[in-house]
Amino acid sequence: MNRDHWQDLSRELDRWSEGRRRLRLWLRDDDAVAPGAALDRLGELAERFGAPVLLAVIPMLAEPTLAHSLHTMPLLRPCQHGVWHRNHAAAGAKKSEFGPDRDAQAVDAEIALGSRRLAELLGPAVLPVFVPPWNRIDLAHAARLPALGFTGLSCFRGYRLGPLGGPSLLNTHIDVMDWHGGRIGRAPADLLAEIVARLAAERETGTRNADLGLLLHHRDHDETVWHFLAEFLNVAAHPAVNLVDPELLLVPPAPSRSQP
Template identity: 65%
Template sequence: MTTPLSDLWGDLQAELDRWGTIGGRIRLWLRDDDAIADSPALDALSALAERHGLPVLLAVIPMLAEPSLGQALRRMPLLLPCQHGTWHRNHAKPPAKKAEFGPSRSAPDLDAEIATAWRRLGEVLEAAPLPVFVPPWNRIDPAHAARLPGLGFAGLSCFRGYRLGPEGGPRLANTQLDIMDWTSRTGRRHADLVEETCRLLAAHRLGGERDIAFGVLLHHRDHDDTAWAFLQAFLAAALVHPAVLPGDPRQIFELPLSTTAPDRRTAEPSPQPNVERP
């Protein structure tokens, strides 16, 4: 049976009201993966960000990125690019899950590859991206993650459940809700997404948390009408609630708001990660 829309968003409203009752704060933020080029879908993502005043952390695949992306981002100030791996290639052998930065890869090779990809990303974008690393498939071996600060990265973003190892790493801010069904490569049912959101928020609240960053994971290149419709309705319902604040990725990762130059046509690139510097 299909859940009526009024009941669907009423459940979300009720959970947000509970947050409001305890004086809680939910900083809602967006991360979008696999960007490589300008497209109608990228335009739709930018329009969504503008409509809701919500910056988006745009994870760009450096070695696949095209010049059209840098050109498009000049007119899309709320799409904030960062590094999404290098080639988005799987180096894991079955039955291990897909990963570009798994434990089998050597540190020197991986670090050099990341540094090369960072330089190319800056060239394509004509400006330095945010110093945030997003590994493909949300997986990176903790030993590799621990070296990211030495490569110039201040932030790391994976998916809920990922934790840094004992050696630490950059500031970690995971996304918590994936709007896509990757079996069918379609947008998930709205009722399922709202139920999952309420369950996750309730777990944080009942665990005693009062100030959280709640990240939603997007993939604009794969969105169908169901995915876009959910985003529009979800953001419209959530962002009007006093317990919800629009989250800027720069603030989530404790970066200066000026980290990404506003004018990518004339901005000087900021320092690159310090691997292989002259």
């Protein structure tokens, strides 16, 4: 592909450095259920670039052999991805496992069932982050997640908690897949243009620090995606970028000490 788009990203990151701004880059990967070549490739990518990945595991579909694989790939940080990854939305509505029409007690019992299954399978490695399938969860259901043991909720850009609150939000911002164009990797030029535009907008508002969450789906990646990720993480080894462990995004910043 044309290198101009990669140069645009490098120049934008240089502007962040010049303004002493910092970008916290983190990765989330959805739909993990079993070992395989794609999961191995994701783990190798994480190790090569020192890039922890929040790995959203579907509890009731996860195979026991997944535990051994993740033990050998410590940078893949598992968390709960729904329960069965089933669509309960009415015909014609956007897909959702935890929509507003579902009974609260039934939803809570189902999520708790999934949590127990993941704990039995993966033990203490599971992070207390809930990732709803299709990035959708009703606001009332989201508000009860802390009572179910979750300190984080990860959806997609634009999702906001309702008046009843909920866990800390760890929304992703950029999806590498083109789901409507045939479940293929998005063109790198389009991805880079979107990323650069987002970073420029953050910079122009005077933001000193910002987060950028990249959304992956290892089971669906084609070579376009894998090549983009390797190149992107290579360029992201920039002084303006911190590759962040998703677990650290759950920790609130320490209060600043007042000067004597």
